[in-house]
Amino acid sequence: MLRQGLRNCIRQFCSNGSEKTPPAGSFRSPWKILKEEFQAVQQGQPLPTELPVPREVDILVVGGGLIGSAVAYWVKQRHPKGVSLMVLEKDMSYTRASSTLSAGGLRHQFSMSENVELSMFCTDFLQNIKEHLSVLDQDPPSVPFNHQGYLFLVPPHKVEQCLKNHALQTELGAKIELLTRDRLKEKFPWLNLDGVELGTYGLEGEGWFDPYCLLQAFRQKNQSLGVRYVTGELTEFDFREERSMMGSESNTHKILDSAVIKGKDGKTYETRFAVVINCAGAWAGDVARKAMIGLGPGDLATPLPVEPRKRFVYAIHCPDGPGVASPMTIDSTLTYYRQDGYGGHYICGCSPTEENEPCTDDLEVNYDYFHDNVWPSLASRVPKFECLKLKSAWAGFYDYNTFDQNLIIGNHPYHRNMIFANGLSGHGVQHATGVGRAVMELIIDNDFKTIDLSRLGFERLIYKTPVFEQCIV
Ligand SMILES: Cc1cc2nc3c(=O)[nH]c(=O)nc-3n(C[C@H](O)[C@H](O)[C@H](O)COP(=O)(O)OP(=O)(O)OC[C@H]3O[C@@H](n4cnc5c(N)ncnc54)[C@H](O)[C@@H]3O)c2cc1C
Numbered sequence: 227m228l229r230q231g232l233r234n235c236i237r238q239f240c241s242n243g244s245e246k247t248p249p250a251g252s253f254r255s256p257w258k259i260l261k262e263e264f265q266a267v268q269q270g271q272p273l274p275t276e277l278p279v280p281r282e283v284d285i286l287v288v289g290g291g292l293i294g295s296a297v298a299y300w301v302k303q304r305h306p307k308g309v310s311l312m313v314l315e316k317d318m319s320y321t322r323a324s325s326t327l328s329a330g331g332l333r334h335q336f337s338m339s340e341n342v343e344l345s346m347f348c349t350d351f352l353q354n355i356k357e358h359l360s361v362l363d364q365d366p367p368s369v370p371f372n373h374q375g376y377l378f379l380v381p382p383h384k385v386e387q388c389l390k391n392h393a394l395q396t397e398l399g400a401k402i403e404l405l406t407r408d409r410l411k412e413k414f415p416w417l418n419l420d421g422v423e424l425g426t427y428g429l430e431g432e433g434w435f436d437p438y439c440l441l442q443a444f445r446q447k448n449q450s451l452g453v454r455y456v457t458g459e460l461t462e463f464d465f466r467e468e469r470s471m472m473g474s475e476s477n478t479h480k481i482l483d484s485a486v487i488k489g490k491d492g493k494t495y496e497t498r499f500a501v502v503i504n505c506a507g508a509w510a511g512d513v514a515r516k517a518m519i520g521l522g523p524g525d526l527a528t529p530l531p532v533e534p535r536k537r538f539v540y541a542i543h544c545p546d547g548p549g550v551a552s553p554m555t556i557d558s559t560l561t562y563y564r565q566d567g568y569g570g571h572y573i574c575g576c577s578p579t580e581e582n583e584p585c586t587d588d589l590e591v592n593y594d595y596f597h598d599n600v601w602p603s604l605a606s607r608v609p610k611f612e613c614l615k616l617k618s619a620w621a622g623f624y625d626y627n628t629f630d631q632n633l634i635i636g637n638h639p640y641h642r643n644m645i646f647a648n649g650l651s652g653h654g655v656q657h658a659t660g661v662g663r664a665v666m667e668l669i670i671d672n673d674f675k676t677i678d679l680s681r682l683g684f685e686r687l688i689y690k691t692p693v694f695e696q697c698i699v
Contacts, residue, residue: 279456279487279495283312285669286485286499288460288513290315291325292437292655293647294505295444296662299359302451304666312497313448314487316459322589324507325441325655327622329539329564329573330434331554332656333376334400335426337391337696340633341653342398343677344660349431351659352440359447367443371435374553374565375428377414378697379607381558382423387696392426401430414555416548416608421558434554434564437655460506462486463517464496482517482641503645503665508534508623510648517641525640528688532634532649534623536584538575540596544614545570560699561603563611571617576600577624577652577699584621591619624652630692633657635664636683645669646684652699 285301287294290313298313320326332349336342351358356366380388395402405425410417413427445455465480484498506513510532515521520529542563547570554564563574576599578584584592596616605612627634627649634649645668647661654661660677667675674680681693 278489278491278493279458280310280312280454280497282498283310283454284500285309285311286497286502287311287313287505288485288502289313289505289507289509290318290445290455291320291323291505291507292441292444292658293325293507293650293661294503295441295448296658297503297505297647297665298448298453298662299444299451300663300666301669302448302453303358304670306451310454311452312454312456314456314458314460314485314497316457318455318457320438320441322623324622324625325658326438327539327620328437328655329562329575330437330655331376331564331699332371332435333432333554334395334398334428335376335378335391335402335432335697336653337387337394338632338693339394339398340677340679340682341657341695341697342395342400344657345653346398346400346431347660347663347677348656348658352435355443359443361446361450364446364450367439367446369435369439369443371433372565373431373433375432377428377553377555378426379410379417379419379422379556379558380424380426381421384558385423388424388426391697401428403427403429414548414552416552416610417555418607418609420606427553432554440655456487457490458487458495460485460513460516461488461494463502480518482643499643501643501645501669503647504530505647507625507648507654508532510625510646514638514644514646517638517644519638519641519644522640525638525688528684530634530646530648530684531629531687532625532627534586535626535651536586536589536621537577537624537652538584538591538595538600538619538621539573540575540600540619541566541617542572542574542611542614543570543617544572544611546613547572547610548608555607556699557603557607559603559607561600561607562699563604563608574600574604576603586623589621589623591621593619625649625654626651629687630694631698632693632695633661633679633682634684634687635661635679636668638684639688 287298294313298311334342334345352371359367407419410425463482464484466483468479468481470477484496487495489495504510504513511530514530518526556562561576563572566573631651634646638644647665664679
């Protein structure tokens, strides 16, 4: 951490990064900083409170979506005064952020204990949201959470895995009911059960919530805790060099020192930090490359395998559809649907095969994909959907981990001051709250304290030991 005294000096005398001020990345003694900053203030440059981008913070969070905002919340909630934290977000309207384009699903039905526990924590958090995110003198946060549950339809060849998952989920306290075909028919009479052997249905704590409302609630709380949200894009990192001796050999280590930022006024700023958290969602791989991750020798040779993968969500109207008792239903083909409000409105979709991944240059929707893939699959499972109207659609990017489609969390082995919270591949909104808390524990306690996520570190990429989650949708 940067020393408090130095931070206070900088707060008092900081300039706006004029040309006279050397870049934050090059070493300057505290006295030199004081002298320069004092001269800047004498020359009439703005006080730190007026600066669009701070010169120096303890923690820089790159990406202000749900993961970045959850990290900021947990750190500042634990240490409201002791740490300066800035969230850098290139688009405060979140038009392309996955958090606001997601389907908002929350399920406890995963195959890995870490993922079950992260989801269960999200349920708990949402149920106690007023306690966590209320702000004095403001209306308490309201995040609509529909507790309709998830229903997975299981084909014969997946029954064994499903029973294993169910045993684990039950052991961890999740309330998931196993349903035979007869029970499925009785409970969900609108389903055609061809090719289905079993169903698993979430009785408690599963459903879907509004991720946009959750993001806004986090932001409001964070701002009340002193988190600074800054509009700007991280364009590069600056490094400083540190020499160490290994026996008689001298080694040079490049340390991540500051972020070069393109501000919303088009100007370039530089912010020095002690720790940087990569919360850039689908763009996390790019942010890692700016730190030479994947482009250097040794531990820097392994890239962060996270890239955008486009997913379509289709909004349909079917007044005679399955109705209000219908859960978020995941077919054995992985086509899903759920209600979207009342009055026969639903959303649905299906991830494409690896060979048919759509291009990621834009967020255009492929309507043929609905007609050729999603609708036939939907209608064969729920015959009532044979007659429906496609009302609208949108596309968003999964923050897709091409290695094992799972969370990557923890420090980079070379850049110890870069922490990842990436690669959630389609289950990030429900895990954001728990991932944020886990990152806070790493920073403050130097270890995971609540949910042990140590299997999900960057090292597994280097040692090529994937950790596969079996319930990816
Ligand atoms: C169609 C769809 C449906 C989904 N459904 C679900 C679901 O049902 N349940 C679920 O749990 N998850 C779901 N997800 C996944 C979930 O949305 C993501 O895993 C999650 O939102 C990731 O959160 P994030 O904060 O990391 O990313 P984001 O919300 O994308 O935030 C990252 C932010 O980083 C910013 N950024 C990137 N690079 C820079 C830079 N260089 N400088 C400054 N800022 C930068 C971006 O502007 C962005 O706002 C879905 C995703 C999609 C696309």
